Amino acid sequence: MSTAILQERQDQMCRTESGSKFSIVCDKESLAGAISQRACVFCGSRVVLYPIADALHLVHGPIGCAVYTWDIRGALSSGPELHRLSFSTDLQERDVIFGGEKKLYAALMELIERHQPKAAFVYSTCIVGIIGDDLKAVCKRVALKKGIPVLPVQSEGFKGNKRDGYRAACEAMFNLVGTGDTSAIPAKSINILGDFNLAGEIWMIRELYNRIGINVVANITGDGRVADICRAHGASLNVVQCSGATMHLARMMENEYGIPNLRVSYFGVEDMAESLYSVAEFFKDKEVMARARQVVKDELEKIYPQLMAYKKALNGKKAAIYVGGAFKAFSLVKAFRLLGMEVVMVGSQTGTEEEYKELQEITAPGTIIVDDSNPLELSSFLKEKEVDIFVGGVKERPIAYKLGVGFCDHNHERKEALAGFSGMLNFAKEVYSSVMSPVWKFMPRMEAQND
Amino acid sequence: MTDNHAPVRGINEFKNTAQSVGRAGGKRRQAPNYISTTNACKLCKPMGAALAFRGIEGSMPFLHGSQGCATYMRRYIISHFNEPMDIASSSLGEKHAVFGGGPNLKLGLTNIIKKFHPRFIGIASTCLTETIGDDVPMLINEFIRENESASELPALVSVSTPSYSGTHMEGFHAAVKAVLKTLVEPGQGEDMINLLPGFLSPAEIRHLQEIVEDFGLRGVVLPDISETLDGPALAEHELIPRGGTKISAIRAMGRARATLEFGRTMADSDSGGSWLARHKGVENYRLGTPIGLRETDRFLAVLEQLSGITTPEKYLSERGRLLDSFTDGHKYVFGKRAVVYGEEDLVAGMTSFLAEIGVQPVLCASGGKSGKLQEAVSEVSHDLSLETPVVQEGTDFYDIAEQTEALKPDFIIGHSKGYHLARKLAIPMIRVGFPIHDRIGGQRLMHIGYRGAQNLFDLIANTLLDKKQSDSEIGYSYM
Numbered sequence A: 001m002s003t004a005i006l007q008e009r010q011d012q013m014c015r016t017e018s019g020s021k022f023s024i025v026c027d028k029e030s031l032a033g034a035i036s037q038r039a040c041v042f043c044g045s046r047v048v049l050y051p052i053a054d055a056l057h058l059v060h061g062p063i064g065c066a067v068y069t070w071d072i073r074g075a076l077s078s079g080p081e082l083h084r085l086s087f088s089t090d091l092q093e094r095d096v097i098f099g100g101e102k103k104l105y106a107a108l109m110e111l112i113e114r115h116q117p118k119a120a121f122v123y124s125t126c127i128v129g130i131i132g133d134d135l136k137a138v139c140k141r142v143a144l145k146k147g148i149p150v151l152p153v154q155s156e157g158f159k160g161n162k163r164d165g166y167r168a169a170c171e172a173m174f175n176l177v178g179t180g181d182t183s184a185i186p187a188k189s190i191n192i193l194g195d196f197n198l199a200g201e202i203w204m205i206r207e208l209y210n211r212i213g214i215n216v217v218a219n220i221t222g223d224g225r226v227a228d229i230c231r232a233h234g235a236s237l238n239v240v241q242c243s244g245a246t247m248h249l250a251r252m253m254e255n256e257y258g259i260p261n262l263r264v265s266y267f268g269v270e271d272m273a274e275s276l277y278s279v280a281e282f283f284k285d286k287e288v289m290a291r292a293r294q295v296v297k298d299e300l301e302k303i304y305p306q307l308m309a310y311k312k313a314l315n316g317k318k319a320a321i322y323v324g325g326a327f328k329a330f331s332l333v334k335a336f337r338l339l340g341m342e343v344v345m346v347g348s349q350t351g352t353e354e355e356y357k358e359l360q361e362i363t364a365p366g367t368i369i370v371d372d373s374n375p376l377e378l379s380s381f382l383k384e385k386e387v388d389i390f391v392g393g394v395k396e397r398p399i400a401y402k403l404g405v406g407f408c409d410h411n412h413e414r415k416e417a418l419a420g421f422s423g424m425l426n427f428a429k430e431v432y433s434s435v436m437s438p439v440w441k442f443m444p445r446m447e448a449q450n451d
Numbered sequence B: 001m002t003d004n005h006a007p008v009r010g011i012n013e014f015k016n017t018a019q020s021v022g023r024a025g026g027k028r029r030q031a032p033n034y035i036s037t038t039n040a041c042k043l044c045k046p047m048g049a050a051l052a053f054r055g056i057e058g059s060m061p062f063l064h065g066s067q068g069c070a071t072y073m074r075r076y077i078i079s080h081f082n083e084p085m086d087i088a089s090s091s092l093g094e095k096h097a098v099f100g101g102g103p104n105l106k107l108g109l110t111n112i113i114k115k116f117h118p119r120f121i122g123i124a125s126t127c128l129t130e131t132i133g134d135d136v137p138m139l140i141n142e143f144i145r146e147n148e149s150a151s152e153l154p155a156l157v158s159v160s161t162p163s164y165s166g167t168h169m170e171g172f173h174a175a176v177k178a179v180l181k182t183l184v185e186p187g188q189g190e191d192m193i194n195l196l197p198g199f200l201s202p203a204e205i206r207h208l209q210e211i212v213e214d215f216g217l218r219g220v221v222l223p224d225i226s227e228t229l230d231g232p233a234l235a236e237h238e239l240i241p242r243g244g245t246k247i248s249a250i251r252a253m254g255r256a257r258a259t260l261e262f263g264r265t266m267a268d269s270d271s272g273g274s275w276l277a278r279h280k281g282v283e284n285y286r287l288g289t290p291i292g293l294r295e296t297d298r299f300l301a302v303l304e305q306l307s308g309i310t311t312p313e314k315y316l317s318e319r320g321r322l323l324d325s326f327t328d329g330h331k332y333v334f335g336k337r338a339v340v341y342g343e344e345d346l347v348a349g350m351t352s353f354l355a356e357i358g359v360q361p362v363l364c365a366s367g368g369k370s371g372k373l374q375e376a377v378s379e380v381s382h383d384l385s386l387e388t389p390v391v392q393e394g395t396d397f398y399d400i401a402e403q404t405e406a407l408k409p410d411f412i413i414g415h416s417k418g419y420h421l422a423r424k425l426a427i428p429m430i431r432v433g434f435p436i437h438d439r440i441g442g443q444r445l446m447h448i449g450y451r452g453a454q455n456l457f458d459l460i461a462n463t464l465l466d467k468k469q470s471d472s473e474i475g476y477s478y479m
């Protein structure tokens, strides 16, 4: 294997070969001194809770943690936009020495007064974990005074990785679930979990569910509202997208309220259709199923001709994938296949061993599969595999661009809706606009090849 | 005071104002004392340090702390420069937070050295490691001792950057100073001058180098991000981007003829130039960032003095053309009201330029808290501005937004995080500084020197013309 790989990381990657035994080690703590793409616990919590638009999100800590998460995500709201503001207690030296509880209390009182939110989430950051502020006690006091839920999120950055942050976020939200009135909720109702309404995706998905006769109680958390989450336990089913982010909440709701859950993906035509069918199947309602079929048929008819035009152009091009959760990678692999493209590398920051095994099964022999990668490795894979387009987040973009490789942003900052049927078309268009650009022809990488 | 139709009265008042401002030091409105910060107009200290470290040859910036900080900062920096930006981290976990991060710091250094072969590692502490009390300089000394046998260790420089005191700019300056303190070596005097420009864009650093060369001077710029954060397309991934200030040149900086340092608001204790003056006897010229006509004049005057030659013709004609364009465009910008925000030195520089062209800065705001912004603004603009701008330090965008609504500016000028202000008020925004997250080419913004002033002038005048044109019901195709 190439020298680009630190010895210690050898077991966090593998190449699929037919017949060989698959093994990969993941969920390791990031290695000191490796340039990891991983984020912290706080980041995980912030990602999940951020789209709840009528809640106050106060980051208790020094300024950086708040400022780097200010309005960087495309999670849209159809109403209030409190989530787009970045609130911080902006801890100063004296707070670190004498404790930040007083400041936190005062800040909460001030901000709740000013913005009248429906609830407040208070995120703990690394140094709060060290100076030992009692977040719970402060939140409780403020909640009593102000009469709204004030929920501590135990997201000290160093206490694990992003997935622990998802968990902390779910635990905070779970405090809300069960506190609202569910009497008006019809039987055929679901909660949408794990979609963050990037570029308005959840609106599209909600609309599809509505069209097949399913009522949506709560969006968790895209375009989310506190009151909806409070009555989420009135739904008959939790439909959970993506791997890690909100699964923990679904499990807690299953234990506490007996609400079953279904894992789906809205990315790619196949997975989107499958989501509608499986929900219809759950309700064992012929009418709903018939409508689902009709909706899929109508939607496909709308996009198919254009999709096939893209496919013709993109046939045989090579793609590499590096995303946050492995679950998303599955959908991407399938989507590329639909476009006639070949996936030559796939990796994620937080995948589990099972997920990597499954990825191995659905990819062609020779595909590189990698956990918690870094720029050096990723760039060596891009070159080795002569990739035409790389799908990743903003941190991966310059790796591709510096080498003159096409790129598609499939992370939380993107502004194009990629979910659902029309999302597939957007995706194809984006891949097409990058792969087919003439600029790659002039890149040193290509010139070197042509010599 | 805002009566622009009474020129004579205006001039008299302007003189009076100039005097009174000069004496009283201008108007200062205390920021409403909110407890929390909403939409900060500052970044955290280690980020500034990481940016400065990026401008050194063969360098790897390294954060001693948990993984999250490094990842966040990388993303933030990448979104501006569109360049790879590696920042290593000691990736502390829970047990390290309890027992100290020393072992992880050392392991991290070992891994970085093994994999990247850097010539320099700049280690910045973070809030976490400052709070748990890791003694980074001591740990590094230990590391050096433990690795004595290793053939060649990179230069290791550490800087203390707890974000709970100071912003990214203090972190930037502190890193520069730490580099000097650690690397400067005694020896023979060198016929060169030091340039400590602060946080300029790569394009600006290139222009700075060009100017100094045209004066026949040998200048060493620290840090030099001209290539490391604005590199060419490549056939091979570089472990560490090319470019940056040569380490051998840094070692010689204590023996230079003089230092030119930009930054009117920089604290003396953060100043690398002051340190070189005090400890190495290198004369320090502290100047404002050369934005606009007069600050550039001041800068070139010092270069004339140091080089013994008069300003080359090239710059005289640039200056001449700039003045000519001022004439052509003065009407379109005169009396317009602007809100300026961002890093303090940038705000001071922009205010200086705006005052020169007859734009009225009405609010000069920064999240930084040097205590010197007021004075800097007054110094550069008191004899030109008809109105004394409100100056706010330590502020955030919540305050800026409140004030801006009341002040009714014609445009705002600053980095892209102020966009929501411009949008809300439906006024144009001139993008300067860092970060520019909503446009390409942040690394190529060029606002220093006469050439930079020309760019700015054309941009501002045309932006205002564009606004007028598109707001007009008729839409003339001439001015």
Ligand code: SF4
Pocket (backbone or CB within 6 Å): A061, A062, A063, A064, A065, A066, A126, B044, B045, B046, B065, B068, B069, B072, B126, B127, B128, B163
């Ligand atoms: S903990 Fe400190 S160093 Fe890390 S992001 Fe927050 S403010 Fe910056």
Ligand code: SF4
Pocket (backbone or CB within 6 Å): A040, A041, A042, A043, A061, A064, A065, A124, A125, A126, A127, A155, A156, A157, A158, B066, B067, B068, B069, B070, B072, B127, B128
């Ligand atoms: S300080 Fe901790 S919580 Fe904040 S960004 Fe850094 S790792 Fe995350």
